[in-house]
Amino acid sequence: MTKKLKFIFTNHLRERFVQRTNSRYDHLKICRDKECEECQKLKEEIKQKSIEEKREVDTQIIKRISKADENRSYVNNTGFMTWYYDKYGYDDKFQFLVHKNILFVVLIKRGRKIVVTCLDARTHLVGKATLQRKKYNKIPTKEEKQQSQLLEQIENEAQSQ
């Protein structure tokens, strides 16, 4: 290994990590009701938790990333990568780190490793990438909104470092 790049965590990653490592928030995975009050309540709670318990959340993320293995098969999967390239641009390099049921998506940008989000590794298996894309396409507004917010956030956080 050559020099170690610094990992940068986004708030989006922290929120997704809190959500995906706590079964309390499973409702968000299955609910498709945009107006659902329970969803709003849970999302608000996740947001609060990821801010108030930021240090603890970061410690947990670091712990899991340090034990994670790079999975090159994601990068070699065209369907999966098209989705990410459309989202972040073709100029950036990606790294996919897997630890147990969590898949960390790492964007290598300007000499830094920005961990943009984490996914459930079991539902984002390489072979299922196209299925996953179709699922997202069914609910474009919510996802698109999140994507553009996420991009903006990454830019802001990258610049403030």
Ligand SMILES: [Zn+2]
């Ligand atoms: Zn709901």
